[in-house]
Amino acid sequence: MTPRAAFDLVVRNADIATAADRFHADIGIVDGRIVALGQGLAAGATEIDAAGRLVTPGGVDGHCHLDQPTGDDTVMADDFASGTVSAACGGTTTVIPFACQQKGQSLRAAVDDYHRRAAGKAVIDYAFHLIVTDPTPEVIQDELPGLIAEGYTSFKIYMTYDALKLNDRQIIDVLATARKHGALTMIHAENIDCIAWLTEALLAQGITAPIGHALSRPMLVEREATHRAISLAELVDTPILVVHVSGAEAIDQIRWAQGKGLAVYAETCPHYLLLTEDMLEDGPRGYQCICSPPPRDEANRQAVWDGLRNGTFQVVSSDHAPFTYAGPGGKLSAGEHPPFDRVPNGTPGLETRLPLLMSEGVLTGRIDIHTFVALSATNAAKLYGLYPQKGSIAIGGDADLVIWDTTTAFTLHNTALHHNVDYTPYEGWAMQAWPAMTLSRGVVVWDGAQASRAHGRGCFLAALAPAAAQPRPPLAARVGAHKVLSNFAFPAAYRP
Ligand code: DUC
Ligand code: ZN
Ligand code: ZN
Numbered sequence: 001m002t003p004r005a006a007f008d009l010v011v012r013n014a015d016i017a018t019a020a021d022r023f024h025a026d027i028g029i030v031d032g033r034i035v036a037l038g039q040g041l042a043a044g045a046t047e048i049d050a051a052g053r054l055v056t057p058g059g060v061d062g063h064c065h066l067d068q069p070t071g072d073d074t075v076m077a078d079d080f081a082s083g084t085v086s087a088a089c090g091g092t093t094t095v096i097p098f099a100c101q102q103k104g105q106s107l108r109a110a111v112d113d114y115h116r117r118a119a120g121k122a123v124i125d126y127a128f129h130l131i132v133t134d135p136t137p138e139v140i141q142d143e144l145p146g147l148i149a150e151g152y153t154s155f156k157i158y159m160t161y162d163a164l165k166l167n168d169r170q171i172i173d174v175l176a177t178a179r180k181h182g183a184l185t186m187i188h189a190e191n192i193d194c195i196a197w198l199t200e201a202l203l204a205q206g207i208t209a210p211i212g213h214a215l216s217r218p219m220l221v222e223r224e225a226t227h228r229a230i231s232l233a234e235l236v237d238t239p240i241l242v243v244h245v246s247g248a249e250a251i252d253q254i255r256w257a258q259g260k261g262l263a264v265y266a267e268t269c270p271h272y273l274l275l276t277e278d279m280l281e282d283g284p285r286g287y288q289c290i291c292s293p294p295p296r297d298e299a300n301r302q303a304v305w306d307g308l309r310n311g312t313f314q315v316v317s318s319d320h321a322p323f324t325y326a327g328p329g330g331k332l333s334a335g336e337h338p339p340f341d342r343v344p345n346g347t348p349g350l351e352t353r354l355p356l357l358m359s360e361g362v363l364t365g366r367i368d369i370h371t372f373v374a375l376s377a378t379n380a381a382k383l384y385g386l387y388p389q390k391g392s393i394a395i396g397g398d399a400d401l402v403i404w405d406t407t408t409a410f411t412l413h414n415t416a417l418h419h420n421v422d423y424t425p426y427e428g429w430a431m432q433a434w435p436a437m438t439l440s441r442g443v444v445v446w447d448g449a450q451a452s453r454a455h456g457r458g459c460f461l462a463a464l465a466p467a468a469a470q471p472r473p474p475l476a477a478r479v480g481a482h483k484v485l486s487n488f489a490f491p492a493a494y495r496p
Contacts, residue, residue: 009442010044014055017369018392019378029399032441037395050403056373057392058093058400059354062380063243063267063317066097067117071163074344075329077420078322080121081455083350086419088445090351091435093124093400094390098156100131107143122458124440130155133164135174144177151462153385154184159225160192171232179238182465184383186241189225190217190293199341208339210286214277214294222293223249230257230264239263239468244319246272246293247300251307263468265383267315270356271295271347272304275425287331288423292345308367314379318353321346324422348421358433385463399442406433418451
């Protein structure tokens with residue numbers, strides 16, 4: 001009888017980079033988990049030779065939209081099948097899309113509906129954020145606490161869009177619930193009234209082309225809302241994560257808050273690192289690049305890179321919002337040349353997120369490899385309660401790995417991507433990094449040529465309470481606020 005191999009799989013000779021360390025080792029995997037890291041490990045039933053290759057943790061995309069009901073006649077082109085295949089081909093092994101409450105709907109119904117949409121489709125693992133659009137007393141008192149306890153420990157709220165936005169009082173109520181139950185709130189920070197006023201004025205002047213989208217949402221609109229979100233979070237004394245931050249003035253607000261010691265986290269996306277508003281031309285690319293906040297100018301683009309380097313940002317997510325350009329329910333669903341305010345907001349980017357950040361960030365020397373891993377995987381796993389199962393290469397963690405090819409130069413074309421969107425904003429981009437292989441729990445889901453079609457193998461992940469959202473001792477300067485909130489489940493040791 002042949003003796004049983006010590007490991008199901010050994011990835012040999014890996015040049016491993018985590019958020020903290022760099023070392024050469026073999027990775028021993030049993031039942032989808034890493035059980036050994038060392039040199040000269042015993043044989044595996046299967047072996048992959050990673051000699052000469054950089055190996056990083058599989059990406060955790062903490063902000064992407066898949067099969068999310070939009071509430072109007074637009075429709076997302078990617079569901080959990082195409083979206084997770086696309087993610088895997090680009091090195092992402094965990095996605096966290098959004099179960100979005102429609103106004104008038106119970107949050108629980110939104111979650112149940114979203115589980116039905118995911119069932120049997122995902123090829124990689126997934127958790128859900130909630131989107132809270134209707135914080136009724138039932139939602140605040142019953143549904144949110146129950147759902148948080150079940151593993152939906154982060155939620156997004158909006159300060160814009162009529163169908164989604166909360167007013168300041170509603171934001172405070174949601175933040176207070178997050179504080180009480182140890183959840184993390186993500187905030188889309190743009191001032192809806194400023195946008196509405198500017199949109200009306202632009203349309204009245206006949207400005208309908210895509211650039212009108214950027215003109216209707218200048219940096220000030222984001223800066224004001226970012227500051228207000230920070231102030232409301234400070235009032236309630238709870239952490240927030242400001243999503244898709246696009247430029248300097250919002251970054252300044254976040255750095256100011258972080259400098260005061262407030263728990264304010266920030267996310268940006270490849271499109272704010274790589275695209276600028278001059279791409280909002282009057283043609284297909286202009287419509288394709290309409291997203292919110294809009295791409296900004298060159299100085300802001302540089303400021304976002306600076307924010308990655310100086311630690312302002314913890315997370316780079318795709319904000320994959322998959323609307324086709326020409327297909328049904330896509331960018332042109334309101335006509336051949338729709339006014340900018342009738343174009344669904346968002347760009348695709350699940351598959352290109354890691355390769356772009358590796359190519360444009362690490363290979364150019366703008367960020368080091370550890371910052372890359374932190375921004376693309378580890379920090380999102382920590383902030384959203386999935387660490388240490390996800391987000392690192394460590395004993396006991398899931399064997400979610402990317403084996404990189406960082407030496408082959410190529411030109412990106414949408415035809416090579418696996419999403420259901422008919423364009424990429426990075427068409428024709430010169431790149432030099434792509435996963436040679438992606439493993440999800442020790443299973444090859446992308447081998448450099450073929451994607452796994454094992455739909456349904458991806459598992460739902462009930463998230464833990466994020467460490468960042470656990471009660472902290474009060475800042476010395478803010479004991480007063482803690483007195484007001486002292487009944488909010490503070491541990492006795494810290495009660496003022
Ligand atoms: N906000 C998002 O988070 N995604 C797409 C569009 C938007 O406004
Ligand atoms: Zn948003
Ligand atoms: Zn989004």
